[in-house]
Amino acid sequence: MSNLYIGVDLGGTKIYTALCDKNGKFINEIILKTEAEKGEEQIVQKIKDSINYVMKDVDKSKIKAIGIGSPGPLDIKNGLIAEPANLPFLNFPIVSTLFNEFNIDVYLDNDANVATLAEYTFGSGKGTNNMLYITVSTGIGGGAILDGKIYRGSTSNALEIGHTTVAIHGRRCGCGNIGCVEAMSSGTAMMKIARDAVSSRVETSLKNYENVTSKELFIEANKGDKVSLEIIETAMSYLGVAVSNYTNILDPDLIIIGGGISESGDLMFNIIRNEMEKRCLGPIFRNCKIMKSNLGSKIGVLGAIALAITESK
Amino acid sequence: MSNLYIGVDLGGTKIYTALCDKNGKFINEIILKTEAEKGEEQIVQKIKDSINYVMKDVDKSKIKAIGIGSPGPLDIKNGLIAEPANLPFLNFPIVSTLFNEFNIDVYLDNDANVATLAEYTFGSGKGTNNMLYITVSTGIGGGAILDGKIYRGSTSNALEIGHTTVAIHGRRCGCGNIGCVEAMSSGTAMMKIARDAVSSRVETSLKNYENVTSKELFIEANKGDKVSLEIIETAMSYLGVAVSNYTNILDPDLIIIGGGISESGDLMFNIIRNEMEKRCLGPIFRNCKIMKSNLGSKIGVLGAIALAITESK
Numbered sequence: 001m002s003n004l005y006i007g008v009d010l011g012g013t014k015i016y017t018a019l020c021d022k023n024g025k026f027i028n029e030i031i032l033k034t035e036a037e038k039g040e041e042q043i044v045q046k047i048k049d050s051i052n053y054v055m056k057d058v059d060k061s062k063i064k065a066i067g068i069g070s071p072g073p074l075d076i077k078n079g080l081i082a083e084p085a086n087l088p089f090l091n092f093p094i095v096s097t098l099f100n101e102f103n104i105d106v107y108l109d110n111d112a113n114v115a116t117l118a119e120y121t122f123g124s125g126k127g128t129n130n131m132l133y134i135t136v137s138t139g140i141g142g143g144a145i146l147d148g149k150i151y152r153g154s155t156s157n158a159l160e161i162g163h164t165t166v167a168i169h170g171r172r173c174g175c176g177n178i179g180c181v182e183a184m185s186s187g188t189a190m191m192k193i194a195r196d197a198v199s200s201r202v203e204t205s206l207k208n209y210e211n212v213t214s215k216e217l218f219i220e221a222n223k224g225d226k227v228s229l230e231i232i233e234t235a236m237s238y239l240g241v242a243v244s245n246y247t248n249i250l251d252p253d254l255i256i257i258g259g260g261i262s263e264s265g266d267l268m269f270n271i272i273r274n275e276m277e278k279r280c281l282g283p284i285f286r287n288c289k290i291m292k293s294n295l296g297s298k299i300g301v302l303g304a305i306a307l308a309i310t311e312s313k
Numbered sequence: 314m315s316n317l318y319i320g321v322d323l324g325g326t327k328i329y330t331a332l333c334d335k336n337g338k339f340i341n342e343i344i345l346k347t348e349a350e351k352g353e354e355q356i357v358q359k360i361k362d363s364i365n366y367v368m369k370d371v372d373k374s375k376i377k378a379i380g381i382g383s384p385g386p387l388d389i390k391n392g393l394i395a396e397p398a399n400l401p402f403l404n405f406p407i408v409s410t411l412f413n414e415f416n417i418d419v420y421l422d423n424d425a426n427v428a429t430l431a432e433y434t435f436g437s438g439k440g441t442n443n444m445l446y447i448t449v450s451t452g453i454g455g456g457a458i459l460d461g462k463i464y465r466g467s468t469s470n471a472l473e474i475g476h477t478t479v480a481i482h483g484r485r486c487g488c489g490n491i492g493c494v495e496a497m498s499s500g501t502a503m504m505k506i507a508r509d510a511v512s513s514r515v516e517t518s519l520k521n522y523e524n525v526t527s528k529e530l531f532i533e534a535n536k537g538d539k540v541s542l543e544i545i546e547t548a549m550s551y552l553g554v555a556v557s558n559y560t561n562i563l564d565p566d567l568i569i570i571g572g573g574i575s576e577s578g579d580l581m582f583n584i585i586r587n588e589m590e591k592r593c594l595g596p597i598f599r600n601c602k603i604m605k606s607n608l609g610s611k612i613g614v615l616g617a618i619a620l621a622i623t624e625s626k
Binding site for chain 1: 472
């Protein structure tokens with residue numbers, strides 16, 4: 001009986017591969033550096049090597065499916081990694097390549113969707129019917145389970161929540177638009193705003209650092225630096241507006257926030273909840289829980305496993 | 314064989330009831346004034362009378378289901394009309410009342426969802442997999458078909474799109490929040506902004522009216538009044554931001570806009586499309602059509618029929 005699954009979390013810095021049972025219990029795992037600069041062929045070889053490594057001790061016939069989470073954009077229908085910003089792929093047929101190598105069914109989805117599936121299958125989202133996963137780190141992205149299924153939309157690009165507008169006269173986003181929540185609230189945005197503060201006349205303890213990142217911003221805010229606190233409060237209020245908008249549209253039971261910035265403590269969640277209380281419809285707000293992701297650095301590989309389980313059913 | 318359906322479009326000013334076949338072909342119909350001021354009992358009697366009237370010429374056993382579209386908020390699970398703003402109901406058990414009267418299955422949903430179902434079942438949305446219906450009149454509301462099914466959310470309040478924030482420092486909305494798209498772009502909002510203009514020193518042909526409504530605003534804009542045009546352009550740009558946000562989240566094939574303001578001509582659609590082109594992700598924008606509703610004043614009753622058909626399958 002095939003009841004084991006392989007998950008591959010393909011990222012710009014590492015490839016995390018695991019063999020799991022249907023409960024997400026790890027049987028074998030390996031992490032390799034991606035070394036994206038060495039090119040497509042080397043990365044594909046590393047993926048193959050990782051898969052061979054994690055299944056070396058089990059009968060191959062026991063493996064039901066392989067799931068892969070990759071940075072987008074993807075062409076899921078045709079199993080292609082289209083053109084991710086931090087990987088040297090261009091319309092690479094990862095699904096057929098791995099299927100031809102291993103003769104095991106292969107499923108591909110973007111990193112935000114697999115993280116959503118990880119929370120829904122193994123994390124705090126278990127048992128919910130409608131949930132939203134939001135990742136807040138250098139960028140802002142997300143995925144949603146609606147009526148018990150991952151929602152992908154008509155072009156597989158649904159839940160591009162980082163590029164919803166929250167400030168019509170706000171900052172320019174990398175996507176070209178003005179006022180996307182990613183341009184107002186991401187780690188990258190806060191870092192830029194903090195650096196502007198450092199190079200200005202304002203008095204702030206951020207000036208003690210040689211190179212200010214969003215991490216330093218939270219450290220100084222917690223120590224009482226008013227400028228740091230103000231930057232965080234403004235950015236997180238905009239994020240709260242965006243989260244309120246998603247919530248009024250999707251009416252979910254649960255919102256889980258992951259990504260580096262979600263590790264910064266209660267401040268972020270308090271500001272978001274405060275905006276939601278003001279901006280969400282009463283019954284929607286009262287029903288909807290919001291919490292931090294608990295899956296840590298395993299969320300991507302667990303999500304790839306969850307994808308393999310869900311799609312091979 | 315039961316293959317006929319009854320739809321009831323319950324509104325604040327009229328009750329539109331029809332008997333249809335499964336293709337939405339009208340067999341019999343009646344419109345009564347709601348006369349909301351006469352109270353709950355009289356309205357319920359009118360609904361019963363309407364249903365009796367439309368089915369008077371057919372064998373009752375041929376009627377498979379009754380659908381009702383009502384202003385929200387509703388408690389759909391328990392079949393209650395909870396507390397609509399323009400009807401004298403308070404948690405009224407409309408579903409059980411009508412079932413007890415007619416012994417036919419009764420289904421209830423809010424007016425935005427039934428309008429969405431009307432477009433999906435009988436209108437331009439036929440054959441799409443993911444579509445969004447938006448109504449822009451005195452208020453702004455909507456519904457969505459996602460993966461081929463009406464999406465209701467966890468508390469049956471999903472798609473409260475009128476209360477998504479587009480202007481964090483904007484106008485106060487009736488819901489209490491600041492900067493909802495309903496407060497920035499609805500007919501009511503434009504009327505208020507136009508009246509402020511009339512009572513100011515600005516030169517505008519709106520001053521020729523005794524009582525300026527959004528209708529007059531569009532008339533004067535079309536005649537070349539710059540102030541009217543500016544008010545419309547600002548309001549519709551905010552609506553375009555909101556529509557772009559829904560689109561980036563839901564990645565639909567089709568957006569249909571109905572409601573009184575959608576009758577105002579191409580200007581509204583051109584402004585919305587322009588914002589979408591700037592603010593939506595490329596593949597999402599290129600795939601998504603946007604058009605005016607073609608179902609006119611029958612959309613509510615057709616939606617109630619569509620609800621009866623969909624839910625009794």
